[in-house]
Amino acid sequence: MTVIDDPAAAGVSLDPIRARLLAALVEPGSATTLAATVGLTRQKVNYHLRTLEQHGLVELVEERRRGNMTERVMRATAASYVISPAALGAVAPDPARAPDRLSARWLVALAARTVREVGGLLAGAAAARKRLATLAIDAEVRFASAADRAAFAEDLTAAVTALVARYHDDAVPGGRRHRLVVAVHPLIPDTRPDTQDHDTQTREERP
Known part of the structure; x- marks a missing residue:
């Protein structure tokens, strides 16, 4: 995965045709082999490929x-891409502007900062051929009531405050700061029929 923080590269990746080419180029291909996939001439595909190459995406x-021509076989530089809020410059969300732990907008701003910061660290780690020390926990919890939530x-x-107080040390030489973000938000409802039936049955059977 590559995090795109260059505005020009972000714009190039968002073009629908170029996005299709990037998806197809998870496996190596040429303008000739890709032309039929995207429904364009080889010349036009070549134009898009060179643009993607100029921005480091292929x-x-x-x-x-x-015969009389040289066929260039290309490959996407990553299997997937994420556009960093850094590409938005001054209009990127900043969690420092209005901190509010109960605000959904602040949650989005925190997530945007995470993408920006970890994306930068990921690029540096890849350049240095080193692993990046991170931890992520993903879980679901279903509350019986708003009071329980x-x-x-x-x-x-x-619990988080106690853990931070236990391990945070400003005095030790050589210590390295880490960012901790904990988020809780509603899940988007799953509209699959089998899931709906299961949820309905669970509610009906609840005493």
């Missing part, structure tokens, strides 16, 4: 001689 794998929020805040 790379040359090999060149093959085909509020109680959970209080308990979670107390």
